[in-house]
Every structure is written in C-alpha cells, then in structure tokens.
Amino acid sequence: MSDNISEIDYREVLDYSLDPIIIHTDYRIMYINPAAEELFKTTQEEVIGISPLDIFQETSKSAIKKRITGAYASPADVIEETVYKMDGTTVDVELYCHPVMVGNKKAIQTYIRDITDRKITEEKQKEMERQINELSATVVPLLDEIGVLPLVGKIDQEKAIQILEIVPLKVQSLNITHLIIDFSGVYSLDDVVIDSLFRIGSVLSLLGVQSIITGLRPELAIEATSLNIDLSSFPTMSTVKNALSYLGLNVKS
Structure with a gap:
C-alpha cells in the first residue's frame, strides 16, 4: 500500500x-x-x-x-x-x-x-439562567411589612448584580420596611459576590428598610469580615424564625 x-x-x-x-x-x-x-x-x-x-x-x-x-x-x-x-x-x-x-x-x-441548533440551545440556557436569577431575587412578603429574601444555590457575580438591582425595587413595590436576607441556602460565594450582596443592606437602609441577616455560615461571616464588611450594622440571627421573633412576631414551631 x-x-x-x-x-x-x-x-x-x-x-x-x-x-x-x-x-x-x-x-x-x-x-x-x-x-x-x-x-x-x-x-x-x-x-x-x-x-x-x-x-x-x-x-x-x-x-x-x-x-x-x-x-x-x-x-x-x-x-x-x-x-x-x-x-x-x-x-x-x-x-x-x-x-x-x-x-x-x-x-x-x-x-x-x-x-x-447550538444557538437555540444557548438561548434556552440563557433564558433558564435568567429565570433562575429572577427566582434568586424573589422577595417573599410576610405580615406587617416584613419580607424574606431567600438566597439559594451558587451565586455568581452576574446573579449578585441582578439581586442588587431587583431587590430594592421589589421591596419598595411591596411596601416592606424590614427585609430578612437568608443565606442558609447559599453554598458558593466569592469575594466580589460577598461584597455585592452585603451592599444590599446599605442600599436598603437608604430606602428606610432594615435588613436582618439569617443563616450566615461561619466561613461566610469570616470572609465578610476579611473584606472589612461591618456585620455589626445588621442584626444577625441563626434562622428566619429567630428573625421574626426579633421583630416581635410569635412563630409556632
């Protein structure tokens, strides 16, 4: 051959x-x-x-x-x-x-x-990510102008920026004066994202909304402190239930 x-x-x-x-x-x-x-x-x-x-x-x-x-x-x-x-x-x-x-x-x-076909798949993926990001910025209204922002999953920079943009608007539209930001469902954050998320509290305070942090794991708290984020400016509780009690609501077990 x-x-x-x-x-x-x-x-x-x-x-x-x-x-x-x-x-x-x-x-x-x-x-x-x-x-x-x-x-x-x-x-x-x-x-x-x-x-x-x-x-x-x-x-x-x-x-x-x-x-x-x-x-x-x-x-x-x-x-x-x-x-x-x-x-x-x-x-x-x-x-x-x-x-x-x-x-x-x-x-x-x-x-x-x-x-x-690849473009269609990419667009579907982007739409799915957009919907997930919107869910990640969902404010759940409770009684007496109190709301909960349950953060879940992996939060990257894009998602953190979207949360920072959407949440203040939602809080205003729902007439919420106290927002519980619950970190218990978050499993991955980086320095930039942590900084962005904690800035939400500062933005909300300018709108007259008190932020209460719950479910913050020790490693995230340490990371926030290393970034010179003053957690003492936010009431910090272990659970949403504790936060509701702090706000004077009696929650049954």
Whole structure:
C-alpha cells in the first residue's frame, strides 16, 4: 500500500465532506461542495463566479473583506457570522478560512458549520439562567411589612448584580420596611459576590428598610469580615424564625 499523499483525490475529499466548503479567489467563487449546495439552497452553476461577499449581511462585508485578504497568507481564526441562503433566509454559522493552491493560483478554502441548533440551545440556557436569577431575587412578603429574601444555590457575580438591582425595587413595590436576607441556602460565594450582596443592606437602609441577616455560615461571616464588611450594622440571627421573633412576631414551631 502506498503512503504517497499525492494519490488522494482532493476533489473527491471535498465532494464527500459533510461540512459545507467554498473555494474562492479574487472575490469570485470557484467551487462549492454538495454540503454547501444543500446549506445555501443552491447549485454549483448558480454560484460559480459570484462574490463570496454576497452571502454576508451588509454590516459584515467590510470586516469579511479584510479577513479574506489576510487569509491568503495564513489561516484565519474561527468566527461566527450570519449568512444568507439563496432563498433570502439567514443562518448562523461558524467560518474557518485558510489558503490553498488551485493550480498555480492562490485561493481561499472556507469551511462553514451551521450552528443554528447550538444557538437555540444557548438561548434556552440563557433564558433558564435568567429565570433562575429572577427566582434568586424573589422577595417573599410576610405580615406587617416584613419580607424574606431567600438566597439559594451558587451565586455568581452576574446573579449578585441582578439581586442588587431587583431587590430594592421589589421591596419598595411591596411596601416592606424590614427585609430578612437568608443565606442558609447559599453554598458558593466569592469575594466580589460577598461584597455585592452585603451592599444590599446599605442600599436598603437608604430606602428606610432594615435588613436582618439569617443563616450566615461561619466561613461566610469570616470572609465578610476579611473584606472589612461591618456585620455589626445588621442584626444577625441563626434562622428566619429567630428573625421574626426579633421583630416581635410569635412563630409556632
């Protein structure tokens, strides 16, 4: 068996590739494989000779033109773009370009990957995270203008910022004057997040709302102290029940 790579039929490799491939030079398409024909809803005959820039949105053409120019010398980074199919619809794709020789002429070979499914999954994930973040900023109103903010799970910086933005508005809309901030369900915090969360108390005090902290584990208390956060400015209780008793509410066991 020969190991001579020159025996590989390059055109056959391209034709059978599952990834859409376009080869172009001097801003003219020379070849597209069957996978590209399927993606763009077209045929070789319809696109040979047209500019590859025609598949891009107008706002992207200038950047793509520079990218193509650079790709004659070395492979370009993988990027995401929105491109047009021949029927006028659009599709989100990943693009990867690198130089090739076609005869004695330099050309660009562009691999295209449809990322529509991935984008849909990412959007669903973002929406799920948004809903979780909103739940993390849920203020539960109780009697006598008292509310509870139950913090749960892992709170990252984005979630902490959202809590800081949402909670003061919710407290005002619910006419709450005492807010119990319960940390008992929190299992992961970093320094930036701890600082952001404890700033809630300072913001609420400016609105005339007293904050009471409950469920603060020793390690979180130590971390807050190391950040020079003065916990003595907030009443601190072990449980929500204790906080309600502190506020003069009798809670049955």
